[in-house]
Amino acid sequence: MLTGSGAGRGAAGLLAAVADLVWAAHCAGCGAEGTPWCRRCAGELAGPPLRAVLPGGWPLLAAAGYRGAARGLLLAVKEGGRSELRPAAAEPLARVVEVAGRDLDGPEGGAWELVPVPSRWASRRRRGGDLVADLAARAAATARARGAAVRVRRGLVLRRRVRDQAGLDRAGRAANLAGALRWVGPVPPGPCLVVDDVVTTGATALEAVRALRAAGADVRAVVALTAARR
Numbered sequence: 001m002l003t004g005s006g007a008g009r010g011a012a013g014l015l016a017a018v019a020d021l022v023w024a025a026h027c028a029g030c031g032a033e034g035t036p037w038c039r040r041c042a043g044e045l046a047g048p049p050l051r052a053v054l055p056g057g058w059p060l061l062a063a064a065g066y067r068g069a070a071r072g073l074l075l076a077v078k079e080g081g082r083s084e085l086r087p088a089a090a091e092p093l094a095r096v097v098e099v100a101g102r103d104l105d106g107p108e109g110g111a112w113e114l115v116p117v118p119s120r121w122a123s124r125r126r127r128g129g130d131l132v133a134d135l136a137a138r139a140a141a142t143a144r145a146r147g148a149a150v151r152v153r154r155g156l157v158l159r160r161r162v163r164d165q166a167g168l169d170r171a172g173r174a175a176n177l178a179g180a181l182r183w184v185g186p187v188p189p190g191p192c193l194v195v196d197d198v199v200t201t202g203a204t205a206l207e208a209v210r211a212l213r214a215a216g217a218d219v220r221a222v223v224a225l226t227a228a229r230r
């Protein structure tokens with residue numbers, strides 16, 4: 001028998017499911033009806049990558065700034081549980097990887113190593129897996145299908161608990177990630193591209209660069225779906 005609160009949860013769950021269905025029929029970027037991701041919004045992520053230089057001189061390439069359609073897409077995938085949009089997020093990431101591979105000194109017969117930053121344990125639990133690793137795998141498959149020599153290497157692990165970067169200032173973000181990652185397993189033999197979904201201060205990506213280099217890897221750049229100003 002349903003209790004009063006159980007019935008309430010059931011109704012709320014039903015409403016949430018209906019809301020999901022309704023939103024799935026709207027573009028994650030602009031809210032246009034009839035498609036989960038419209039052509040115009042996809043076009044916003046199809047231009048030349050944004051380029052920046054992170055502290056330490058590490059090149060950063062991102063498909064788009066963290067605003068508008070790109071922000072809507074990433075939030076829908078990360079916080080809205082819209083896993084059907086992951087291919088839409090992986091496509092621009094694949095193009096960034098392809099451009100980085102062409103711009104930087106190539107792997108000379110080998111392959112570019114895409115190294116995703118690991119998600120926090122709580123985020124992995126909430127999303128049913130590691131989102132950045134999934135986007136990297138999808139992007140690598142797309143880039144390979146178009147002829148790029150690229151593979152994913154997962155070996156970065158968290159060695160202690162870290163907080164969500166959201167809500168922390170620049171110094172807090174750096175302190176939160178400082179020394180938090182290490183590499184386990186064989187060192188990637190080829191040149192590495194660190195992959196993140198969004199680079200804000202760069203604290204997460206730079207900690208990944210540090211941990212990879214400490215293991216002896218040849219890191220060349222950071223690639224991301226979006227880059228936020230901070």
Ligand SMILES: O=P(O)(O)OC[C@H]1O[C@H](OP(=O)(O)OP(=O)(O)O)[C@H](O)[C@@H]1O
Binds near residue numbers: 120163164173197199
């Ligand atoms: O460049 P930074 O200033 O380091 O910020 C970017 C990082 O912050 C976000 O992670 P967050 O800790 O919010 O975790 P989540 O993705 O698990 O929500 C994001 O996924 C990046 O990894």
